[in-house]
Amino acid sequence: MPDIKIIAVNTDALKEYLIQCDIGKEGTVKALSEVLQEPTKKPDLIFLNHGGNLKGIFKSIDTYLPDVPVVILTEKPKKTPLYIKNRPLTMVMKKDNCHELLHLIKQLFLHREKKLLEEKNEELGILVDLYENIAHQMIETEQIDELLKNIMDK
Structure with missing residues (x-):
């Protein structure tokens, strides 16, 4: 019960x-x-x-x-x-x-x-997408100001 x-x-x-x-x-x-x-x-x-x-x-x-x-x-x-x-x-x-x-x-x-649980899973999916985007931006650029600008634009 x-x-x-x-x-x-x-x-x-x-x-x-x-x-x-x-x-x-x-x-x-x-x-x-x-x-x-x-x-x-x-x-x-x-x-x-x-x-x-x-x-x-x-x-x-x-x-x-x-x-x-x-x-x-x-x-x-x-x-x-x-x-x-x-x-x-x-x-x-x-x-x-x-x-x-x-x-x-x-x-x-x-x-x-x-x-x-489905709602939490959806929220976690958004965070995973954000993390992947940040990781991708970090690989593409070496300058921190350009990196932050690209992240904020997305």
């Missing part, structure tokens, strides 16, 4: 369900409204009960917590709404199997970690 410190939920019944599945015991389970008021303490995961004004809730989540994985739990399987379908790190799941829920959480965290 990934290291989960803060979980946000939109109902108390959902909070109890997570504790039954041994998910809420590992981290602090807070109300989503409370988490949205404290943007400095981002949750590791957000659980939502299907129903109500999910579109409005997602507007708040996308504004304040766009990179936090979201799991929507439903009583019976339903089609995924379009506004959720294209959102990364968001899954809809039936609320009856704790084992599948734990597996889904692991998948979400692995996907998020992969995305972070």
